Each structure stands twice: as C-alpha cells, then as structure tokens.
Amino acid sequence: MTYKEKIDKSKLPSHIAVIMDGNGRWAKQKGNQRIFGHRNGVTAVRETVEAAAELALSFLTLYAFSTENWQRPQIEVDALMSLLVSSLHDETPTLMKNNIRLTAIGDTSALSADVNKELQATIDKTAKNTGLNLVLALNYSGRWEIIRAARCIQADAAAGKLKQAMSENVFAEYLTTRNMPDPELLIRTSGEYRISNFLLWQLAYTELYFTPTLWPDFRKEDFFKAIVDFQQRERRFGKTSEQLEQYESSQNQ
Numbered sequence: 280m281t282y283k284e285k286i287d288k289s290k291l292p293s294h295i296a297v298i299m300d301g302n303g304r305w306a307k308q309k310g311n312q313r314i315f316g317h318r319n320g321v322t323a324v325r326e327t328v329e330a331a332a333e334l335a336l337s338f339l340t341l342y343a344f345s346t347e348n349w350q351r352p353q354i355e356v357d358a359l360m361s362l363l364v365s366s367l368h369d370e371t372p373t374l375m376k377n378n379i380r381l382t383a384i385g386d387t388s389a390l391s392a393d394v395n396k397e398l399q400a401t402i403d404k405t406a407k408n409t410g411l412n413l414v415l416a417l418n419y420s421g422r423w424e425i426i427r428a429a430r431c432i433q434a435d436a437a438a439g440k441l442k443q444a445m446s447e448n449v450f451a452e453y454l455t456t457r458n459m460p461d462p463e464l465l466i467r468t469s470g471e472y473r474i475s476n477f478l479l480w481q482l483a484y485t486e487l488y489f490t491p492t493l494w495p496d497f498r499k500e501d502f503f504k505a506i507v508d509f510q511q512r513e514r515r516f517g518k519t520s521e522q523l524e525q526y527e528s529s530q531n532q
C-alpha cells in the first residue's frame with residue numbers, strides 16, 4: 280500500500296507549511312556547488328505542489344528565502360534569485376493547468392525589480408484560480424512579520440482606526456497570513472530540528488514533522504508519508520486524552 284492510499288481523505292489538513300532545507304548538503308555529497316542543489320530542489324517543489332493539489336489541500340506555504348538568507352555569499356543569493364525568476368516563468372503554465380493560485384508573504388519590496396516583475400506576473404495570472412493556494416515565503420521572517428504587524432497597529436491606533444480591543448483575532452488580521460488558517464502540519468527536511476524564524480505566531484499549535492531526507496530528494500510519497508504520520512497523532516490543544524475521547528463518542532451518538 281502506498282502512503283497516498285493510507286491517507287484518510289476525511290481528515291486532511293487544510294494548510295501545510297514546508298521548510299525546504301538541505302540543498303547545499305545534497306550538492307556537496309555529490310561533489311557539486313551549492314547552486315546545483317538549489318536547481319535540483321525545483322523538482323521537489325514541483326512534486327510537493329502537485330501532491331498538495333492532488334489532495335485538494337487549501338493552502339501550501341513554502342519557505343523559499345528567509346531574511347537571514349541575505350547573509351549568504353552574494354553569488355549564491357544571486358543564483359537563488361535568478362532560479363526563482365526562471366522557475367516562476369517556467370512553472371506558471373503548470374499552475375494554470377492545475378488551477379493553483381500563487382501568493383507571496385514576506386518583505387517582497389526588498390527583492391529586485393526582476394524578481395518582483397516575474398512574481399507579480401504569476402500572481403496576477405493565477406489570481407482567479409480556485410484550487411490550491413500556493414504561498415511562497417520570500418524574504419520572510421516571523422519576527423519581521425510580528426514587528427510589521429505591531430507597527431501597522433501603532434499607525435492605525437494613532438489615526439483612530441483601531442476600533443476594537445486587541446485580541447488574538449484582531450492581531451492576526453495584521454499578519455501577512457490574514458485570511459489563511461494556521462498550518463496544521465509543518466514539514467522540515469534535512470534533519471534539522473528548528474523553526475528558523477518561520478511563521479512564529481501561526482505555528483503555535485502546529486504538528487511538527489522532521490525528516491532526514493534532503494530537499495532535492497523529497498518526492499510526493501515523502502509528502503504523503505508526513506500526512507499519514509500527522510493523521511496518527513492526537514491533537515489535544517491543552518485538553519486531556521480522555522476529554523477528547525468523550526467528545527468523539529458524543530459526536531458519534
């Protein structure tokens with residue numbers, strides 16, 4: 280039985296977030312430059328997006344470039360940006376074919392004009408698609424997002440536009456992920472056990488899944504395997520196991 284067949288279609292997460300990690304190590308293992316790993320990571324992106332679309336998930340968020348990644352050697356940053364431009368260009372027809380809508384979170388204003396032009400073109404072209412929402416985290420960091428929200432709240436308060444008392448719901452409206460559910464599942468590849476400044480607010484109760492597989496080797500079945508693992512977990516949200524069982528049995532009566 281494949282992992283895809285093992286998935287319970289009635290209990291799918293609506294939002295999966297992925298930290299795509301391990302491109303550099305994958306290339307090094309093969310005696311190649313880091314950029315070779317990034318190029319091969321594009322296949323894993325395609326597989327993951329297709330897998331999410333096949334399951335009719337609502338949201339897939341991919342961490343593609345963090346605010347910290349600017350600190351990498353300039354040659355690698357440039358290569359990542361040109362890879363982003365060419366991938367957006369080459370993959371847009373596939374996004375259209377699969378009814379996928381692309382959006383981006385992060386400080387995209389700091390990306391080059393070339394990147395912004397291609398990104399905006401794909402966002403505009405796919406805007407009316409109604410299937411999977413593919414969200415690229417570009418020049419994103421969780422702390423940047425929270426500070427940005429705080430500044431927007433400050434500005435709205437000063438302008439007398441903040442009518443309600445602050446609450447989790449009001450605060451979440453100021454995040455770049457407004458209108459998106461929090462991820463139920465976070466996948467990180469390459470055997471690293473950390474969040475790396477990704478979706479700090481939104482991951483509060485997310486199930487975390489770590490795999491040693493390096494990103495360029497990640498395929499549909501790896502994605503489905505993570506979902507099967509997720510479906511075997513008990514999400515308690517602070518309650519006890521017994522409380523959840525009681526609730527389940529009252530629902531089944």
Ligand code: IPE
Binds near residue numbers: 301
């Ligand atoms: C992930 O792979 C890609 C980006 C962060 C852009 P890495 O480039 O971080 O690969 P490792 O972690 O060095 O192996």
Ligand code: IPE
Binds near residue numbers: 343345348
């Ligand atoms: C996290 O990966 C960022 C992305 C996947 C875009 P990194 O490889 O940059 O993370 P750290 O620096 O090792 O934590």
Ligand code: MG
Binds near residue numbers: 300301302
């Ligand atoms: Mg890394």
